[in-house]
Amino acid sequence: MANLDILIYPDDRLRNVATPVTDVDEETRALISNMFETMYEAPGIGLAATQINVHQRVVVIDVSENKDQPLTLINPEIIESDGRVEHEEGCLSIPGIYEQVTRPELIKFAAIDRDGNPYEMEADGLLSICVQHEIDHLNGVLFVDHLSALKKRRIRKKMLKHEKDR
Ligand code: ZN
Numbered sequence: 001m002a003n004l005d006i007l008i009y010p011d012d013r014l015r016n017v018a019t020p021v022t023d024v025d026e027e028t029r030a031l032i033s034n035m036f037e038t039m040y041e042a043p044g045i046g047l048a049a050t051q052i053n054v055h056q057r058v059v060v061i062d063v064s065e066n067k068d069q070p071l072t073l074i075n076p077e078i079i080e081s082d083g084r085v086e087h088e089e090g091c092l093s094i095p096g097i098y099e100q101v102t103r104p105e106l107i108k109f110a111a112i113d114r115d116g117n118p119y120e121m122e123a124d125g126l127l128s129i130c131v132q133h134e135i136d137h138l139n140g141v142l143f144v145d146h147l148s149a150l151k152k153r154r155i156r157k158k159m160l161k162h163e164k165d166r
Pocket of ligand 1: 090093
């Protein structure tokens with residue numbers, strides 16, 4: 001199993017709030033492997049379980065150029081943030097749409113890795129943006145929610161039109 005179907009905005013299931021993982025077991029690791037495969041195949045730099053209709057707090061990320069720095073975030077929490085930065089974002093659930101989003105520039109987050117070990121990490125640049133974007137997914141939030149109502153309506157309309165054309 002891999003190449004899982006990615007939910008496309010405005011699918012209501014993208015609004016579900018994911019529940020924390022209580023036990024990092026073989027099932028969790030299988031989910032993580034499938035998520036990495038799906039993300040690399042897409043291709044994308046991050047994927048939240050919510051996007052494949054699994055409502056657990058699991059995120060996979062790889063922002064490296066050579067796609068050789070996989071990062072797993074189970075039950076991630078941002079514990080510190082600083083600054084503001086504007087950055088262009090896209091999303092595998094909103095294909096073809098790219099918009100500037102303003103978010104904190106630097107973050108420190110806590111998470112659990114695929115072996116069940118807790119860790120903390122500081123992030124800036126693309127990794128910081130990506131971690132924040134993916135944690136939003138776990139809370140049912142999409143990057144378009146950070147845009148003006150007008151822009152968001154326009155994107156929604158566009159996506160619904162694409163759906164009809166498919
Ligand atoms: Zn996304």
